[in-house]
Amino acid sequence: xxxxxxxxxxxxxxxxxxxxxxxxxxxxxxxxxxxxxxxxxxxxxxxxxxxxxxxxxxxxxxxxxxxxxxxxxxxxxxxxxxxxxxxxxxxxxxxxxxxxxxxxxxxxxxxxxxxxxxxxxxxxxxxxxxxxxxxxxxxxxxxxxxxxxxxxxxxxxxxxxxxxxxxxxxxxxxxxxxxxxxxxxxxxxxxxxxxxxxxxxxxxxxxxxxxxxxxxxxxxxxxxxxxxxxxxxxxxxxxxxxxxxxxxxxxxxxxxxxxxxxxxxxxxxxxxxxxxxxxxxxxxxxxxxxxxxxxxxxxxxxxxxxxxxxxxxxxxxxxxxxxxxxxxxxxxxxxxxxxxxxxxx
Numbered sequence: 001x002x003x004x005x006x007x008x009x010x011x012x013x014x015x016x017x018x019x020x021x022x023x024x025x026x027x028x029x030x031x032x033x034x035x036x037x038x039x040x041x042x043x044x045x046x047x048x049x050x051x052x053x054x055x056x057x058x059x060x061x062x063x064x065x066x067x068x069x070x071x072x073x074x075x076x077x078x079x080x081x082x083x084x085x086x087x088x089x090x091x092x093x094x095x096x097x098x099x100x101x102x103x104x105x106x107x108x109x110x111x112x113x114x115x116x117x118x119x120x121x122x123x124x125x126x127x128x129x130x131x132x133x134x135x136x137x138x139x140x141x142x143x144x145x146x147x148x149x150x151x152x153x154x155x156x157x158x159x160x161x162x163x164x165x166x167x168x169x170x171x172x173x174x175x176x177x178x179x180x181x182x183x184x185x186x187x188x189x190x191x192x193x194x195x196x197x198x199x200x201x202x203x204x205x206x207x208x209x210x211x212x213x214x215x216x217x218x219x220x221x222x223x224x225x226x227x228x229x230x231x232x233x234x235x236x237x238x239x240x241x242x243x244x245x246x247x248x249x250x251x252x253x254x255x256x257x258x259x260x261x262x263x264x265x266x267x268x269x270x271x272x273x274x275x276x277x278x279x280x281x282x283x284x285x286x287x288x289x290x291x292x293x294x295x296x297x298x299x300x301x302x303x304x305x306x307x308x309x310x311x312x313x314x315x316x317x318x319x320x321x322x323x324x325x326x327x328x329x330x331x332x333x334x335x336x337x338x339x340x341x342x343x344x345x
Contacts, residue, residue: 081130083104085104085116092134093126095122096127097121099117135155137154138154148164169183171190184233184257197224199228200228202227204324205225205323207324210318210321223238234253235287237250237252238251249308250295250302251323252285252294252301253267253327254285254294262286265283265329265330266329267282267328271301271303271324273322278303
């Protein structure tokens with residue numbers, strides 16, 4: 001850890017009730033805000049400029065017994081709270097061996113109750129002092145380098161990071177268990193270069209899906225296509241999977257961004273032949289929702305196999321489906337309060 005990149009803002013508040021003999025005041029409250037500047041950024045990530053946790057506090061003078069100062073944390077308090085096994089931040093219960101070496105509760109079972117540092121038996125000793133130190137800290141979100149400006153008490157930080165708007169997205173490709181994460185521009189390049197996904201520009205589409213043996217489903221993902229329109233990226237999924245005892249075919253759209261922004265768009269899907277058609281209209285789901293979550297919620301155009309074979313025509317031994325659709329943006333009419341579709345050109 002580079003200690004030159006750690007800044008601690010210490011605040012001492014409410015000094016009163018001095019103890020005779022110059023001891024420590026009874027009601028001295030101490031709070032630390034530690035800024036850790038991470039210079040390692042992933043591809044496509046733009047680091048945010050550094051900001052103090054409290055701009056006023058950084059320049060405020062000493063008044064009424066309240067001291068505000070800047071200092072470098074010696075030894076690295078944050079490093080003390082890092083588990084030596086998994087390197088994640090430790091949360092209660094924090095365990096220690098008889099020699100004082102600490103580790104998190106998850107790793108305690110992984111090391112078979114042996115200290116990874118001195119190999120002594122761990123027992124059930126908790127490091128209450130370190131847990132108390134953690135309570136006094138406020139730390140920036142771990143996605144600070146991606147633009148999140150928030151600072152949280154140590155024990156609230158984890159909950160925020162699970163839902164942080166600046167956290168990276170998972171790869172939306174559903175054909176494999178891809179573990180790549182990143183921002184939208186990085187994932188678009190990843191889908192194009194690594195998964196060889198078809199990229200299209202425009203808000204309307206006309207795709208033909210052909211399968212020689214429609215009876216073979218086996219939860220196979222068929223196709224992912226990425227569309228660029230309105231300055232955003234959308235993922236069109238089309239696949240076959242088993243729904244109960246019957247195979248079905250499903251098409252749905254996901255938005256490469258957060259859920260709130262996804263609600264600004266709508267889309268329609270249409271499939272048909274022989275004078276019949278099925279039409280689906282809905283709002284694209286964010287890629288924050290996994291592909292499986294969207295699929296299992298049936299939030300899209302679902303075509304039963306018999307209907308799909310009817311649309312395919314011929315002797316029904318080969319699946320030939322043509323799926324058409326379009327994407328539009330809902331624009332609010334300020335006078336009438338109604339949504340007006342905006343079509344891309």
